[in-house]
Amino acid sequence: MPENREKRKKAGILIRDDWSEIIVRLTDEQAGMMIKTLCRYKLGLPNKRQNDTFIAATLDGWLIRVKQDMDEYEERCRKNSENQKRRWEREREQLKERESFEVLSGGE
Secondary structure (H helix, E strand, O other): OOHHHHHHHHOOOOOOHHHHHHHHHOOHHHHHHHHHHHHHHHOOOOOOOOOOHHHHHHHHHHHHHHHHHHHHHHHHHHHHHHHHHHHHHHHHHHHHHHHHHHHHOOOO
16 A cells, blocks of 8 residues: 555544534535545545536545645654654663663662
8 A cells, every 4th residue: 555545544533513514414425425535535546537617626625624734644644753753862861871870880
């Protein structure tokens, strides 16, 4: 599986309150089409062109927001990973200092 598809699988899609209001007003077929398009986008799969102008326009806005959410999630994960590495490096240094002190002080 390509790397970007693997990253996309880790993050979820947030269904926003304002999206829910639109979805409940749609027919089951339209709502299913919207959800299916979001899922295909998240998985990195191609989507069919929508003939319904309202559905197409709404989806365009939603897909932009999903992309922004995924980018924010990836950035947060990157920062968390950097913070963890710094923390572990700090703890390793502290452990080395303690061990050095114990050796110099005769293990007391």
